[in-house]
Amino acid sequence: MYKIMTPGPTQVAENVRLARSMECTNPDLDEDFVEFYKETCEKISTLLHTSNETLILSGEGILGLEAAIASMTEPGDKVLVLDNGIYGKGFADFVSMYGGRPELYTRDYQNTLDVKELEAFLADNHDYKYATVVHGDTPSGMLNDVAAICPLLKKYGILTVVDSVSASFGEPLNIDACQIDIMCGGSQKVVSAPPGLTFVVVSSDAKKAMTERKTPIASFYANLTTFAHYYEEKWFPYTMPISDIYGLRTAIDNIADDPEILTRHAKIAEASRKAITGAGLKLYLHSGYSSTVTVFEVPEGTTAEAILEGVKKDYNIMLAGSFDVLAGKVIRIGHMGNNAAFYNVREVFAALDGTLRRLGVPLKASMEDIFCKNMQ
Numbered sequence: 197m198y199k200i201m202t203p204g205p206t207q208v209a210e211n212v213r214l215a216r217s218m219e220c221t222n223p224d225l226d227e228d229f230v231e232f233y234k235e236t237c238e239k240i241s242t243l244l245h246t247s248n249e250t251l252i253l254s255g256e257g258i259l260g261l262e263a264a265i266a267s268m269t270e271p272g273d274k275v276l277v278l279d280n281g282i283y284g285k286g287f288a289d290f291v292s293m294y295g296g297r298p299e300l301y302t303r304d305y306q307n308t309l310d311v312k313e314l315e316a317f318l319a320d321n322h323d324y325k326y327a328t329v330v331h332g333d334t335p336s337g338m339l340n341d342v343a344a345i346c347p348l349l350k351k352y353g354i355l356t357v358v359d360s361v362s363a364s365f366g367e368p369l370n371i372d373a374c375q376i377d378i379m380c381g382g383s384q385k386v387v388s389a390p391p392g393l394t395f396v397v398v399s400s401d402a403k404k405a406m407t408e409r410k411t412p413i414a415s416f417y418a419n420l421t422t423f424a425h426y427y428e429e430k431w432f433p434y435t436m437p438i439s440d441i442y443g444l445r446t447a448i449d450n451i452a453d454d455p456e457i458l459t460r461h462a463k464i465a466e467a468s469r470k471a472i473t474g475a476g477l478k479l480y481l482h483s484g485y486s487s488t489v490t491v492f493e494v495p496e497g498t499t500a501e502a503i504l505e506g507v508k509k510d511y512n513i514m515l516a517g518s519f520d521v522l523a524g525k526v527i528r529i530g531h532m533g534n535n536a537a538f539y540n541v542r543e544v545f546a547a548l549d550g551t552l553r554r555l556g557v558p559l560k561a562s563m564e565d566i567f568c569k570n571m572q
Contacts, residue, residue: 203530257382260394281333308484332363
């Protein structure tokens with residue numbers, strides 16, 4: 197087996213794997229499971245500093261994003277799509293799919309969104325039902341300041357849908373303080389459970405927008421209102437994947453028992469960036485560095501495929517390239533969740549040192565040495 201150091205899926209702890217092997221009850225009929233589900237949802241809300249309701253959906257993180265858009269969008273709705281990354285732009289496809297009219301606010305893909313510039317734009321352009329915001333853009337490692345962006349949008353009466361799949365629990369996030377209406381996360385990133393679940397945190401304003409819509413939601417599975425009375429009625433809209441949720445609960449418990457998780461992510465990310473630049477390589481981003489993903493440009497004289505294959509074949513470590521406009525141009529290191537441990541990331545830089553030198557790429561210094569020095 198390869199050591200997975202990709203930006204999701206991430207390494208899964210043994211206690212999470214064991215939790216997924218627990219004996220199953222019937223989640224449709226056993227009221228104890230309904231209680232367990234609700235308690236798990238409430239624990240997620242607590243860790244994200246919100247009184248808003250969390251729902252766990254049976255599908256990978258993309259389901260949460262689509263469900264948010266499907267539930268919020270009516271034909272003809274104007275939606276502001278904040279686009280400074282591949283996933284940011286991707287929201288426009290969901291909006292169009294459900295009959296909305298996306299308007300892209302497109303900015304530099306190598307810099308975090310400028311909040312003052314956005315504020316100047318909104319002063320004259322704020323006739324939107326809601327806006328989509330990417331907190332952490334996994335393909336590029338971009339981090340946007342949702343603590344500043346979302347209250348600004350709310351000031352103009354614009355609801356917000358935030359993709360925090362690769363950022364939540366690895367970056368500071370206070371949903372209530374940020375005034376986020378729908379936040380989407382996933383099991384396979386910082387949470388470090390297997391892929392297959394998404395969690396969606398929904399505000400009362402978002403629920404009001406869904407219940408007051410004039411047209412039915414054009415989906416059943418991607419429809420957040422189907423969970424409206426699940427607890428009172430002790431009835432889920434579909435059979436819940438009980439083993440996955442057992443595993444998720446243990447992973448969430450692991451996060452709750454790890455008070456240094458944010459500090460560790462930030463320190464490892466900073467040391468990783470210094471290792472890359474100290475060796476003479478270039479980070480892809482110019483600002484907005486995430487604490488969960490570090491992305492560097494493929495140096496001249498080699499290819500992304502050669503680097504990834506070399507690290508995998510010679511060191512048994514799996515890193516990631518990227519896709520869309522970044523296909524073949526960058527390498528991504530996922531230091532999130534269980535990946536975010538000193539020895540894991542040290543091994544990555546040792547592997548990159550060896551692989552790049554074998555490929556004839558000159559390095560000014562050892563990335564492993566720089567990383568270790570900055571982790572002291």
